[in-house]
Amino acid sequence: MNSHAIDAATKAFVAYRDLLFTVAYEMLGSASDAEDVLQETWLRWVKVDLAQVRDQRAYLFRITTRQALNRLRTLKRRKEEYVGPWLPEPLITAPDMAEDLELAESVSMALMIVLETLSPIERAVFVLRGAFDVSYDEIAAIVDKNPTAVRQIAHRARQHVNSRRPRQVVSPGETRRVLELFRRALESGNPQDLIDVLAPDIVFVSDGGGVKQAALRPIIGAERIIRVLLHGLPKIEGALAGEPTVVNGNPALIMRLDGKIDGILAVRVEDARITGLYYVRNPEKLTRIESETLLTLG
Numbered sequence: 001m002n003s004h005a006i007d008a009a010t011k012a013f014v015a016y017r018d019l020l021f022t023v024a025y026e027m028l029g030s031a032s033d034a035e036d037v038l039q040e041t042w043l044r045w046v047k048v049d050l051a052q053v054r055d056q057r058a059y060l061f062r063i064t065t066r067q068a069l070n071r072l073r074t075l076k077r078r079k080e081e082y083v084g085p086w087l088p089e090p091l092i093t094a095p096d097m098a099e100d101l102e103l104a105e106s107v108s109m110a111l112m113i114v115l116e117t118l119s120p121i122e123r124a125v126f127v128l129r130g131a132f133d134v135s136y137d138e139i140a141a142i143v144d145k146n147p148t149a150v151r152q153i154a155h156r157a158r159q160h161v162n163s164r165r166p167r168q169v170v171s172p173g174e175t176r177r178v179l180e181l182f183r184r185a186l187e188s189g190n191p192q193d194l195i196d197v198l199a200p201d202i203v204f205v206s207d208g209g210g211v212k213q214a215a216l217r218p219i220i221g222a223e224r225i226i227r228v229l230l231h232g233l234p235k236i237e238g239a240l241a242g243e244p245t246v247v248n249g250n251p252a253l254i255m256r257l258d259g260k261i262d263g264i265l266a267v268r269v270e271d272a273r274i275t276g277l278y279y280v281r282n283p284e285k286l287t288r289i290e291s292e293t294l295l296t297l298g
Contacts, residue, residue, distance in 0.1 A: 009046050012056045019057075020064045022107070022295045026127045027068040028075060029088035029112050031288050040067045058138055065124055065142045072120040079116075083210030085218060087278055088112040089285040090247045090264040091293040097249040098172035103297050104249030105169065106131040109266040109278050112248070113205075114164045118157055125150055126157040131297055170269045176244070176251045178269045183242040183253060191226055198222040199273040204229075209282030212263070225277065254289065255279070261286060 185193030208214030268276030
């Protein structure tokens with residue numbers, strides 16, 4: 001390929017890079033694997049005769065999704081051997097991204113966890129159709145299915161996700177308010193304050209990857225979780241310090257222990273109470289939290 005063709009391929013790839021990263025990340029829940037997918041996409045894209053490509057965005061979507069599907073099957077085996085619960089890799093995003101409700105919902109930790117319960121094909125179809133509004137015909141070409149089958153897969157995946165996702169859309173301001181109440185209660189160590197902000201049937205999932213201390217199974221119930229929060233987490237002078245941030249487009253906390261990052265705590269809020277706590281402590285999943293990652297749907 002001559003230098004002019006390489007320049008044209010590079011320009012097109014760079015123009016869609018953030019979008020392709022978001023596609024791969026939503027499918028995989030891992031930024032490092034998403035970056036590998038983008039590298040594989042580039043290696044294939046640079047060999048394509050652009051004169052034969054009618055829609056560069058669609059073509060790049062096709063390459064990226066197929067590579068992500070291949071990687072998703074490999075990830076499935078890794079997750080089966082993972083120590084304790086597996087949570088998506090959290091990404092620090094721009095503060096104003098929380099105001100883009102559609103984007104924030106599509107990459108939220110709560111929804112990404114639900115996507116883990118789909119099959120690879122179901123996840124690809126759900127992400128492409130639901131988040132990026134790719135046509136059924138184009139999705140069919142990507143996943144090697146006919147459009148009728150893709151419609152059925154999309155319907156089944158949507159039903160599955162809707163039955164498990166939060167019942168209501170909560171504004172960023174409301175999430176920040178509830179999260180601040182939780183942060184103060186956690187740092188004060190007052191059990192009653194925690195009871196007031198946690199839903200009775202709250203679920204707490206912690207991910208240490210076998211490297212950091214974490215519960216090997218999800219913990220259910222406010223009273224049990226309060227005992228863990230107040231007595232089962234590492235402490236310096238009585239409490240971890242929470243620093244407000246935005247993770248995957250949603251308000252969250254960077255948890256610091258003796259000034260050093262200990263993990264990322266994301267929440268799911270419904271009816272003015274926290275119904276889900278997701279604590280990522282695995283150091284391998286905390287490599288991208290010193291700077292913002294740009295995620296986009298368009």
